Amino acid sequence: MSLDSFRNTQEGGFKIELASPANIQRLQEIIRACWLDTYPNAEHGITAEDIAGKNFFDGDDGEAREYREGRKREMIEDPENEHTWVAKNEKKEIVGFLRMHKADGTEYMRKVKPYAEIDKIFILKDFRARGLGQKLMDEAEAWAGNLDIRAEVVAYNEDAIRFYERNGFVKEDEKLFPPDTRRFPSGKELPKMDMVKVYKS
DSSP: OOGGGGOOEEETTEEEEEOOGGGHHHHHHHHHHHHHHHOOBTTTTBOHHHHHTSOOSOSSSHHHHHHHHHHHHHHHHOTTTEEEEEEEOTTOOEEEEEEEEEEOSOSSSSOOOOEEEEEEEEEOGGGOSSSHHHHHHHHHHHHHTTSEEEEEEETTOHHHHHHHHHTTOEEOSSOOSOOOOOOOTTSOOOOEEEEEEOOOO
């Protein structure tokens, strides 16, 4: 693995570094907070109550603990194909993260060439508009190397769509990723779209 994959960067009081298995619960808490800040949408009928009812695996029940242990194993056992970078503030608190994994392109019905997928990118509300998302993206793009980069985005999350477009992503007409089977307890689901950045040598 390239030494570049392990470099830490620090700028403006924030530090970008690779996550450790000990960070998993904090990352799940950030996901919950960001979903509640971002995804309630009257036009699409998604309420804060819908989101609050979703299991983000950040609690202390058996299912949550089992999920977090599984994520820890993934981080330890497959570092060649999965990286998670975290952004820490001056208090060394994690305030955002980006998770990326590499895929061979044959796992879904539509076959594509090998790619890297941005599985998640979240920044806590009070720390947005400070360039942290871009710093995380820069790390991810460096690790992806010459692979295309794909992401699935909530279709009404205009801030995220603009962020990806600024980084050279375009919307795909044909979906690669299958429908999400994990709906809200209410039965509702988030409308999603695929975006891709094609590697150019």
